[in-house]
Amino acid sequence: MAVNASFAGRTYPATAPYAVGREKIREFAEAVGAVDPVHTDRDEARARGYRDVIAPPTFAVLVAQQCDRQLIVDPEAGIDFGRVVHGEQKFTHHRPITAGDELVGELHVDAVREAGGHAMVTTRTELSTVDGEAVCTATSTIVIRGGE
Amino acid sequence: MATTRSVADVHVGDELPARTVHIDRATLVRYAGASLDRNPIHWDDRFARSVGLPDVIAHGMFTMGAAVNVVSDWVGDAGRVVDYGVRFTRPVVVPHDSGADVEVTGVVKAVDEQAKRATVELTATCGGDKVLGRALAVVALD
Numbered sequence: 001m002a003v004n005a006s007f008a009g010r011t012y013p014a015t016a017p018y019a020v021g022r023e024k025i026r027e028f029a030e031a032v033g034a035v036d037p038v039h040t041d042r043d044e045a046r047a048r049g050y051r052d053v054i055a056p057p058t059f060a061v062l063v064a065q066q067c068d069r070q071l072i073v074d075p076e077a078g079i080d081f082g083r084v085v086h087g088e089q090k091f092t093h094h095r096p097i098t099a100g101d102e103l104v105g106e107l108h109v110d111a112v113r114e115a116g117g118h119a120m121v122t123t124r125t126e127l128s129t130v131d132g133e134a135v136c137t138a139t140s141t142i143v144i145r146g147g148e
Numbered sequence: 149m150a151t152t153r154s155v156a157d158v159h160v161g162d163e164l165p166a167r168t169v170h171i172d173r174a175t176l177v178r179y180a181g182a183s184l185d186r187n188p189i190h191w192d193d194r195f196a197r198s199v200g201l202p203d204v205i206a207h208g209m210f211t212m213g214a215a216v217n218v219v220s221d222w223v224g225d226a227g228r229v230v231d232y233g234v235r236f237t238r239p240v241v242v243p244h245d246s247g248a249d250v251e252v253t254g255v256v257k258a259v260d261e262q263a264k265r266a267t268v269e270l271t272a273t274c275g276g277d278k279v280l281g282r283a284l285a286v287v288a289l290d
Contacts, residue, residue, distance in 0.1 A: 024182075031182035032213035033169065036226040048152075048225055057220065057229040057285075058213040062183055082199065086208045090233030096226075139233075 002078040003119035003144055005112045012070045012107040017130050018063045022099040025055045032056055054096035061089065064125040064138035067105035071123060079121070079144055087120060088141040094134045102130045110139070117146035152224040155264045155289040164222045164254035164268065169214045171206050171240065172247035179210040193244065205239040206248065211279055212236075215252045215272045222254070222268075223287045230265070231286035240274045250274045257284070264289045 022042070029039035034056040037044040045053045072079050097103070104127070111122040120143050127136040176190045185207055188195040196204045212234050220226035242248045251273050258267040270283035 028182045031175075031179045032210065032217070034213070034217050034220065034226060036217075036220050038226055048227065050227060054227045056213060056226055057216050057232050058209060061209050065185065086236050088233070088235045089209065089212060090231075092231050093229070 002080070003112060003114075003121065004076060004078045005114075007071070007077055007109045007121075008112045010109045012067070014104040014106045015063075015067050015070070017102040017104050018066070020055065020097055020099055020101040020103060022053055024062075025053055025059065025099055028059050028062070029056050032058065050096065050098060052099040054098050057091060057093070058089075059097055060091050060093075060127060060136045060138050063103050063105055063127055064140065067107040067125045068123055068140060068142075070107055071109060071121070079142075083145040085143045085145060086140070087143040088122075088139075090139040092137040092139075094136060097127075097135060101135065103127050103135060104130055105138075119144040119146070152228060152290045153222065153287075155259065155261055155266070158256055158259055158266045158289060160256055160259055162256040164218050164256075166251065166253040167218055169211075169250045169252060170247055171210070171242050171250065173204065173242065173244060175247075176204065176206060176210065176242060179207055179213075183207065183209060185209065201239070202241050204242045204244075206242055206250075208234075208236040208239075211240055211250060211272060212283075214250070215270050215280060215283065216285055218252050218254045218270065219268050219285045219287060223289070228288045229285055230288050232284070234270075234283040235281035236279070237281040238274075238277050238279050240279050248274055250279060254285075 105125045108124045122141045125138045254270045257269045268285045272280040
Protein backbone atom coordinates (compact mmCIF):
# COMPACT_ATOMS: atom_id res chain seq x y z
CA MET A 1 0.00 0.00 0.00
CA ALA A 2 1.44 3.30 -1.09
CA VAL A 3 -0.24 5.39 1.60
CA ASN A 4 2.37 6.76 3.97
CA ALA A 5 1.56 5.39 7.45
CA SER A 6 3.99 7.80 9.08
CA PHE A 7 1.48 10.60 8.37
CA ALA A 8 -0.60 9.57 11.39
CA GLY A 9 -0.33 12.33 13.97
CA ARG A 10 0.59 14.97 11.43
CA THR A 11 -1.08 18.38 11.59
CA TYR A 12 -1.47 20.90 8.78
CA PRO A 13 -1.61 24.61 9.52
CA ALA A 14 -4.87 26.54 9.36
CA THR A 15 -6.18 27.32 5.90
CA ALA A 16 -7.00 30.80 4.61
CA PRO A 17 -10.25 32.11 6.18
CA TYR A 18 -13.53 31.00 4.58
CA ALA A 19 -16.17 33.73 4.73
CA VAL A 20 -19.59 32.16 5.35
CA GLY A 21 -22.14 34.02 3.23
CA ARG A 22 -25.91 34.22 3.58
CA GLU A 23 -26.45 33.34 -0.07
CA LYS A 24 -24.08 30.34 0.08
CA ILE A 25 -26.07 29.02 3.04
CA ARG A 26 -29.30 29.52 1.06
CA GLU A 27 -27.82 27.73 -1.96
CA PHE A 28 -26.54 24.81 0.13
CA ALA A 29 -29.83 24.48 2.03
CA GLU A 30 -31.76 24.40 -1.24
CA ALA A 31 -29.35 21.81 -2.68
CA VAL A 32 -29.93 19.35 0.20
CA GLY A 33 -33.65 20.14 0.51
CA ALA A 34 -33.38 21.79 3.94
CA VAL A 35 -36.54 23.87 4.25
CA ASP A 36 -36.11 25.19 7.81
CA PRO A 37 -36.44 28.99 7.43
CA VAL A 38 -33.55 29.39 9.91
CA HIS A 39 -31.30 28.95 6.84
CA THR A 40 -32.89 31.70 4.78
CA ASP A 41 -34.88 34.11 6.98
CA ARG A 42 -32.74 36.39 9.13
CA ASP A 43 -35.67 37.53 11.27
CA GLU A 44 -36.61 33.92 12.02
CA ALA A 45 -32.98 33.08 12.86
CA ARG A 46 -32.74 36.07 15.20
CA ALA A 47 -36.03 35.19 16.87
CA ARG A 48 -34.44 31.82 17.73
CA GLY A 49 -31.43 33.54 19.23
CA TYR A 50 -28.95 33.30 16.38
CA ARG A 51 -26.95 36.28 15.16
CA ASP A 52 -27.92 35.64 11.51
CA VAL A 53 -29.05 32.74 9.33
CA ILE A 54 -27.33 29.45 10.21
CA ALA A 55 -26.01 26.70 7.97
CA PRO A 56 -27.50 23.19 7.67
CA PRO A 57 -25.76 20.49 9.78
CA THR A 58 -23.52 19.20 6.96
CA PHE A 59 -22.44 22.57 5.54
CA ALA A 60 -19.13 22.31 7.40
CA VAL A 61 -17.98 19.74 4.83
CA LEU A 62 -17.51 22.57 2.38
CA VAL A 63 -14.74 24.08 4.50
CA ALA A 64 -13.42 20.76 5.87
CA GLN A 65 -12.88 19.28 2.41
CA GLN A 66 -10.78 22.28 1.46
CA CYS A 67 -8.59 21.47 4.46
CA ASP A 68 -8.48 17.76 3.54
CA ARG A 69 -7.13 18.68 0.12
CA GLN A 70 -3.83 19.63 1.73
CA LEU A 71 -3.29 15.99 2.64
CA ILE A 72 -4.72 14.50 -0.56
CA VAL A 73 -2.48 16.59 -2.82
CA ASP A 74 0.60 16.12 -0.60
CA PRO A 75 2.82 13.92 -2.80
CA GLU A 76 4.51 12.41 0.26
CA ALA A 77 1.15 11.11 1.55
CA GLY A 78 0.88 8.76 -1.44
CA ILE A 79 -2.90 9.06 -1.83
CA ASP A 80 -4.23 8.20 -5.31
CA PHE A 81 -7.28 10.47 -5.52
CA GLY A 82 -8.82 8.33 -8.27
CA ARG A 83 -9.11 5.47 -5.77
CA VAL A 84 -10.57 7.50 -2.91
CA VAL A 85 -14.02 6.62 -1.56
CA HIS A 86 -15.68 8.46 1.32
CA GLY A 87 -16.11 5.94 4.17
CA GLU A 88 -17.37 7.88 7.19
CA GLN A 89 -18.18 11.45 8.14
CA LYS A 90 -19.05 13.03 11.46
CA PHE A 91 -19.71 16.57 12.63
CA THR A 92 -19.70 17.81 16.19
CA HIS A 93 -21.07 21.34 16.32
CA HIS A 94 -19.87 23.52 19.17
CA ARG A 95 -22.33 26.09 17.84
CA PRO A 96 -24.08 26.44 14.46
CA ILE A 97 -22.08 27.89 11.56
CA THR A 98 -23.56 31.36 11.10
CA ALA A 99 -23.54 33.81 8.19
CA GLY A 100 -20.74 36.27 8.77
CA ASP A 101 -18.37 33.70 10.30
CA GLU A 102 -14.81 33.71 9.05
CA LEU A 103 -13.70 30.10 9.48
CA VAL A 104 -10.28 28.55 9.50
CA GLY A 105 -9.61 24.83 9.68
CA GLU A 106 -6.70 23.00 11.22
CA LEU A 107 -6.28 19.52 9.75
CA HIS A 108 -5.12 16.61 11.90
CA VAL A 109 -4.32 13.17 10.50
CA ASP A 110 -5.68 10.96 13.29
CA ALA A 111 -5.12 7.49 11.85
CA VAL A 112 -3.72 5.65 8.86
CA ARG A 113 -4.46 1.93 8.72
CA GLU A 114 -4.84 -0.94 6.32
CA ALA A 115 -7.58 -3.55 6.11
CA GLY A 116 -8.53 -6.02 3.41
CA GLY A 117 -6.08 -4.59 0.90
CA HIS A 118 -7.42 -1.06 1.32
CA ALA A 119 -5.95 1.89 3.20
CA MET A 120 -8.09 4.01 5.51
CA VAL A 121 -7.16 7.52 6.54
CA THR A 122 -9.05 9.33 9.29
CA THR A 123 -8.72 13.10 9.41
CA ARG A 124 -10.13 15.62 11.85
CA THR A 125 -10.64 19.25 10.94
CA GLU A 126 -11.04 21.67 13.82
CA LEU A 127 -13.03 24.61 12.48
CA SER A 128 -12.89 27.84 14.43
CA THR A 129 -13.45 31.52 13.77
CA VAL A 130 -10.46 33.70 12.98
CA ASP A 131 -10.87 34.96 16.56
CA GLY A 132 -10.31 31.45 17.91
CA GLU A 133 -13.88 30.45 18.84
CA ALA A 134 -14.36 26.70 18.31
CA VAL A 135 -17.25 26.09 15.87
CA CYS A 136 -17.18 22.53 14.56
CA THR A 137 -15.10 19.35 14.64
CA ALA A 138 -15.41 17.45 11.35
CA THR A 139 -14.06 13.89 11.25
CA SER A 140 -13.73 12.06 7.96
CA THR A 141 -12.52 8.61 6.98
CA ILE A 142 -11.52 8.04 3.40
CA VAL A 143 -10.86 4.63 1.92
CA ILE A 144 -8.16 4.30 -0.72
CA ARG A 145 -9.08 1.20 -2.67
CA GLY A 146 -6.29 -1.28 -3.20
CA GLY A 147 -5.77 -3.57 -6.17
CA GLU A 148 -3.78 -3.27 -9.35
CA MET B 149 -41.67 31.26 15.00
CA ALA B 150 -41.19 27.52 15.13
CA THR B 151 -41.00 25.84 18.50
CA THR B 152 -38.29 23.42 19.46
CA ARG B 153 -39.32 20.02 20.72
CA SER B 154 -39.26 19.60 24.50
CA VAL B 155 -37.43 16.73 26.20
CA ALA B 156 -40.67 15.84 28.00
CA ASP B 157 -42.22 15.01 24.62
CA VAL B 158 -39.46 12.67 23.45
CA HIS B 159 -39.26 8.97 24.32
CA VAL B 160 -37.07 6.06 23.32
CA GLY B 161 -38.74 4.28 20.42
CA ASP B 162 -40.49 7.36 19.03
CA GLU B 163 -40.56 7.22 15.25
CA LEU B 164 -39.87 10.34 13.23
CA PRO B 165 -41.98 11.13 10.15
CA ALA B 166 -40.40 9.20 7.25
CA ARG B 167 -39.74 10.68 3.86
CA THR B 168 -38.59 9.76 0.38
CA VAL B 169 -35.81 11.79 -1.20
CA HIS B 170 -35.92 11.69 -5.00
CA ILE B 171 -32.54 12.19 -6.66
CA ASP B 172 -32.00 12.94 -10.33
CA ARG B 173 -29.11 14.42 -12.30
CA ALA B 174 -30.34 17.97 -11.64
CA THR B 175 -30.24 17.24 -7.88
CA LEU B 176 -26.61 16.17 -8.16
CA VAL B 177 -25.56 19.11 -10.35
CA ARG B 178 -27.14 21.50 -7.84
CA TYR B 179 -25.33 19.79 -4.97
CA ALA B 180 -22.02 19.77 -6.87
CA GLY B 181 -22.31 23.52 -7.33
CA ALA B 182 -23.42 24.29 -3.80
CA SER B 183 -20.87 22.03 -2.09
CA LEU B 184 -17.96 22.64 -4.50
CA ASP B 185 -17.61 18.84 -4.84
CA ARG B 186 -17.33 18.72 -8.63
CA ASN B 187 -16.14 15.15 -9.04
CA PRO B 188 -17.57 14.02 -12.44
CA ILE B 189 -18.57 10.58 -11.06
CA HIS B 190 -21.60 12.48 -9.72
CA TRP B 191 -22.87 13.92 -13.02
CA ASP B 192 -21.10 12.40 -16.05
CA ASP B 193 -22.13 8.79 -16.71
CA ARG B 194 -19.41 8.22 -19.31
CA PHE B 195 -16.79 9.23 -16.77
CA ALA B 196 -18.44 7.19 -14.01
CA ARG B 197 -18.40 4.05 -16.18
CA SER B 198 -14.78 4.67 -17.18
CA VAL B 199 -13.75 4.28 -13.52
CA GLY B 200 -15.76 1.09 -13.06
CA LEU B 201 -19.02 2.42 -11.63
CA PRO B 202 -22.36 1.15 -12.98
CA ASP B 203 -23.59 4.73 -13.60
CA VAL B 204 -23.49 8.16 -11.97
CA ILE B 205 -23.60 7.91 -8.18
CA ALA B 206 -24.92 10.47 -5.70
CA HIS B 207 -22.50 12.34 -3.47
CA GLY B 208 -22.46 10.52 -0.14
CA MET B 209 -22.51 13.96 1.45
CA PHE B 210 -25.73 14.76 -0.45
CA THR B 211 -27.43 11.70 1.03
CA MET B 212 -26.08 12.55 4.48
CA GLY B 213 -27.25 16.16 4.14
CA ALA B 214 -30.70 15.27 2.82
CA ALA B 215 -31.31 12.53 5.41
CA VAL B 216 -30.77 14.81 8.41
CA ASN B 217 -33.69 17.02 7.33
CA VAL B 218 -35.91 14.36 8.91
CA VAL B 219 -34.26 15.18 12.24
CA SER B 220 -34.09 18.96 11.78
CA ASP B 221 -37.78 19.21 10.90
CA TRP B 222 -38.80 16.92 13.77
CA VAL B 223 -36.80 18.82 16.41
CA GLY B 224 -38.02 22.15 15.02
CA ASP B 225 -34.67 23.90 14.52
CA ALA B 226 -31.76 22.72 12.36
CA GLY B 227 -29.39 24.45 14.77
CA ARG B 228 -30.27 21.87 17.43
CA VAL B 229 -28.48 19.07 15.56
CA VAL B 230 -25.28 19.15 17.62
CA ASP B 231 -23.69 15.90 16.52
CA TYR B 232 -24.22 13.91 13.33
CA GLY B 233 -22.24 11.04 11.90
CA VAL B 234 -22.72 8.35 9.25
CA ARG B 235 -20.94 5.54 7.46
CA PHE B 236 -21.31 5.35 3.70
CA THR B 237 -22.16 1.70 3.17
CA ARG B 238 -23.28 1.61 -0.48
CA PRO B 239 -23.32 4.12 -3.32
CA VAL B 240 -26.68 5.47 -4.52
CA VAL B 241 -26.73 4.81 -8.27
CA VAL B 242 -28.70 7.48 -10.16
CA PRO B 243 -29.84 6.37 -13.66
CA HIS B 244 -30.59 9.17 -16.09
CA ASP B 245 -34.22 8.31 -16.76
CA SER B 246 -35.61 7.06 -13.47
CA GLY B 247 -33.34 8.74 -10.94
CA ALA B 248 -33.21 7.15 -7.50
CA ASP B 249 -35.38 7.21 -4.40
CA VAL B 250 -33.84 7.12 -0.93
CA GLU B 251 -36.22 6.22 1.90
CA VAL B 252 -35.30 7.84 5.20
CA THR B 253 -36.71 6.83 8.58
CA GLY B 254 -35.64 7.75 12.09
CA VAL B 255 -36.18 6.41 15.59
CA VAL B 256 -35.21 7.78 19.01
CA LYS B 257 -32.56 5.50 20.51
CA ALA B 258 -31.70 7.37 23.71
CA VAL B 259 -32.91 10.32 25.76
CA ASP B 260 -30.78 12.15 28.33
CA GLU B 261 -33.26 14.14 30.43
CA GLN B 262 -30.55 15.86 32.44
CA ALA B 263 -28.63 17.12 29.42
CA LYS B 264 -31.89 17.57 27.43
CA ARG B 265 -30.47 15.64 24.54
CA ALA B 266 -31.77 12.80 22.40
CA THR B 267 -30.03 10.45 19.98
CA VAL B 268 -31.86 9.59 16.76
CA GLU B 269 -30.84 6.69 14.56
CA LEU B 270 -31.54 7.24 10.87
CA THR B 271 -32.04 4.51 8.31
CA ALA B 272 -31.57 5.36 4.64
CA THR B 273 -32.25 2.76 1.98
CA CYS B 274 -32.28 2.74 -1.81
CA GLY B 275 -33.96 -0.18 -3.57
CA GLY B 276 -33.98 -2.02 -0.25
CA ASP B 277 -30.23 -1.62 0.33
CA LYS B 278 -28.89 0.38 3.26
CA VAL B 279 -26.89 3.32 1.95
CA LEU B 280 -25.99 4.83 5.33
CA GLY B 281 -24.79 2.86 8.33
CA ARG B 282 -24.48 3.88 11.98
CA ALA B 283 -26.29 7.12 11.13
CA LEU B 284 -26.73 8.87 14.48
CA ALA B 285 -27.82 12.42 15.18
CA VAL B 286 -27.78 14.01 18.63
CA VAL B 287 -30.22 16.88 19.15
CA ALA B 288 -30.43 19.50 21.88
CA LEU B 289 -34.02 19.75 23.17
CA ASP B 290 -35.85 22.42 25.14
